[in-house]
Amino acid sequence: xxxxxxxxxxxxxxxxxxxxxxxxxxxxxxxxxxxxxxxxxxxxxxxxxxxxxxxxxxxxxxxxxxxxxxxxxxxxxxxxxxxxxxxxxxxxxxxxxxxxxxxxxxxxxxxxxxxxxxxxxxxxxxxxxxxxxxxxxxxxxxxxxxxxxxxxxxxxxxxxxxxxxxxxxxxxxxxxxxxxxxxxxxxxxxxxxxxxxxxxxxxxxxxxxxxxxxxxxxxxxxxxxxxxxxxxxxxxxxxxxxxxxxxxxxxxxxxxxxxxxxxxxxxxxxxxxxxxxxxxxxxxxxxxxxxxxxxxxxxxxxxxxxxxxxxxxxxxxxxxxxxxxxxxxxxxxxxxxxxxxxxxxxxxxxxxxxxxxxxxxxxxxxxxxxxxxxxxxxxxxxxxxxxxxxxxxxxxxxxxxxxxxxxxxxxxxxxxxxxxxxxxxxxxxxxxxxxxxxxxxxxxxx
Ligand code: SUG
Numbered sequence: 001x002x003x004x005x006x007x008x009x010x011x012x013x014x015x016x017x018x019x020x021x022x023x024x025x026x027x028x029x030x031x032x033x034x035x036x037x038x039x040x041x042x043x044x045x046x047x048x049x050x051x052x053x054x055x056x057x058x059x060x061x062x063x064x065x066x067x068x069x070x071x072x073x074x075x076x077x078x079x080x081x082x083x084x085x086x087x088x089x090x091x092x093x094x095x096x097x098x099x100x101x102x103x104x105x106x107x108x109x110x111x112x113x114x115x116x117x118x119x120x121x122x123x124x125x126x127x128x129x130x131x132x133x134x135x136x137x138x139x140x141x142x143x144x145x146x147x148x149x150x151x152x153x154x155x156x157x158x159x160x161x162x163x164x165x166x167x168x169x170x171x172x173x174x175x176x177x178x179x180x181x182x183x184x185x186x187x188x189x190x191x192x193x194x195x196x197x198x199x200x201x202x203x204x205x206x207x208x209x210x211x212x213x214x215x216x217x218x219x220x221x222x223x224x225x226x227x228x229x230x231x232x233x234x235x236x237x238x239x240x241x242x243x244x245x246x247x248x249x250x251x252x253x254x255x256x257x258x259x260x261x262x263x264x265x266x267x268x269x270x271x272x273x274x275x276x277x278x279x280x281x282x283x284x285x286x287x288x289x290x291x292x293x294x295x296x297x298x299x300x301x302x303x304x305x306x307x308x309x310x311x312x313x314x315x316x317x318x319x320x321x322x323x324x325x326x327x328x329x330x331x332x333x334x335x336x337x338x339x340x341x342x343x344x345x346x347x348x349x350x351x352x353x354x355x356x357x358x359x360x361x362x363x364x365x366x367x368x369x370x371x372x373x374x375x376x377x378x379x380x381x382x383x384x385x386x387x388x389x390x391x392x393x394x395x396x397x398x399x400x401x402x403x404x405x406x407x408x409x410x411x412x413x414x415x416x417x418x419x420x421x422x423x424x425x426x427x428x429x430x431x432x433x434x435x436x437x438x439x440x441x442x443x444x445x446x
Contacts, residue, residue: 002378003116003187006058007312007371008152008388009049010111011398011431012042013064013103014424017410018363021099021137024211025364026247026304034362038103039406041359043399045106045370048355050395052324056317058381059390061398062108062152062372063431065144066441068101068421072140083418090416099137101415106360107369109177109252110138111145115227116181116375117158118189124160125380126227127153130175131164134214139167144440151437155383162226165219170200173219176372177250178239180257182283186375191282192234193262194220195251195269197244206270208244215239215251233282237275243267247304252368254303258313258321261348263291265303291347298334306332308339310366313349320350326366327356387436397434401427 020032053059070082076096078085089097105111115126129146132138142164153159165171178197183190197213199205207213217236224234239251248254248268255264262279269275280288293308303309305328312324329335329352339352355367376384405427407420414420425443432440439445 001118001187003118003185003375004058004381005186005315006060006374006376006381006389007052008060008062008108008374009045009371010062010106010108011064012038012045012106012360013067014038014406014427015067015101015410015415015420016041016103016106016359017098017101017412017415019095019098019102019412021102022135022249022364024244024247024249027362027364031362033412036410037359037408038410039402039408042402042406044357044359046395046398046402048324048357048367048370049390051353051355052314053390053395057314060374060388061390061394061435062111062388063148063435063437063440064103064428065105065141066428066443067103067424068097068415069140070421071442072100073097082421086416086418086421094412097415098412100140102137104138105141105145107365108372109369110175111372112149112175113173113179113223113227114176114372114374115192115229116186116190117377117380118187119192119227119229119233121228122160124158125153125376126160126162128162128173128223128226129164130173131167131171132174133167133169133172134174134212144442147440148437151440152385152388154385158380158383165222170216171219171222172214172216173223174215174250177252177369178215178220180255180262181375182257182262182279182288183259187377189233191279192224192229193257193279194224194234194236195239195255196220196236197239197241206238206241208241210245211247211249213239213241213244214249235275235278235282238270240267240270243300246300248300249364252310253307254309256309256311256313256368259315260287261289261291261313261321263309263313263349265293265298265300265309266295267300289347291342291349293338297338302332302334306335307361307366308335310368312367312371321348323349323352324367325352325354326361327354327358328361330354385436387434401430401434405430
């Protein structure tokens with residue numbers, strides 16, 4: 001059956017800020033306490049969505065979260081009116097307030113893992129929101145993410161929504177940032193690559209030493225079971241612990257795939273030959289390509305600072321593949337030289353397009369972090385909520401919405417401002433009407 005890959009990009013939320021919350025994510029720690037520009041960030045994200053829509057790709061929007069998260073602050077013992085909760089948290093535990101105010105849900109690659117109906121034994125599309133257990137500020141995303149996904153894919157005949165995996169380090173799950181699907185046409189059965197950082201129940205196995213491994217093998221295996229994937233079409237691969245220790249906190253910082261191509265740094269995986277062979281065997285027919293980048297051409301440090309592999313690898317309507325890369329790739333000599341050379345080679349990758357997503361990059365989120373890929377048949381596309389699919393009109397409406405509601409700048413001190421909370425809620429309330437989501441936010445459900 002004909003199917004499409006739809007990219008659902010996260011709208012950057014009104015509280016976007018740099019709080020240095022992610023140990024192991026080099027950019028997040030480097031840019032801590034910098035002044036953030038939420039309006040610019042959201043407009044940069046929307047410009048990327050519109051450009052992909054204009055290339056003829058299907059593009060959707062994933063709504064941000066309610067922040068600051070008053071519900072969580074109250075659970076943590078801060079009481080009184082909303083303004084009092086913010087004031088007390090700012091005074092007694094400013095880092096907790098910052099964590100409860102992060103706009104981190106913009107990185108929708110981490111929103112969930114999905115499986116298309118062609119791959120699942122029950123012939124339905126499956127979604128498992130990621131528990132993001134390794135980082136407190138992200139672990140509070142999934143209940144709202146789950147409600148938003150249900151409001152987007154709201155037909156139980158076609159769509160199955162699972163709970164996130166149990167919280168805790170053993171089942172740490174980072175969603176599609178550690179998952180890639182390969183296929184011939186999008187509607188054909190695909191091969192699922194689950195990359196994990198460590199084995200939670202076997203401390204004797206290799207694991208990073210300096211930075212945390214966010215995804216466990218046990219979590220990846222649980223998601224594959226929930227999504228009813230075939231064993232013959234599922235490959236589990238361990239991330240190279242040495243690169244996690246150099247800032248590769250998610251596998252999508254060092255590898256990206258699309259259809260029959262894996263574009264990867266040579267150091268991405270432990271036992272890489274085994275991984276490539278397993279993918280080739282699961283894919284079948286000898287048409288699987290690994291485009292491997294040598295460390296001598298692009299050192300891991302350059303891959304991490306430029307986010308070369310956090311590009312989106314997309315199939316254009318012509319059938320050729322394009323790399324959608326962040327501006328930092330042009331500014332990094334080794335990467336620029338590599339990309340200039342790559343597009344002249346005999347691989348399916350024929351062009352590179354550069355986008356400015358600097359506001360997100362400064363928190364460690366590139367083009368691929370900002371999108372969740374969902375493969376849908378024509379019938380499933382018709383069955384989903386059309387309010388979240390980008391059109392020229394929706395783009396204009398969202399651009400205007402950002403310009404009306406967002407602040408130019410936000411610093412840590414602003415997070416305690418009750419006006420920022422009320423501005424955010426007003427904006428999100430309007431957004432749920434624009435996107436036809438119904439009530440999904442705690443303030444709408446109270
Ligand atoms: O989880 N940064 C995010 C970046 C996520 C990138 N996503 C993918 N690779 N798919 C994270 O580390 C930083 C927030 C701060 O420090 O203010 C942050 O959460």
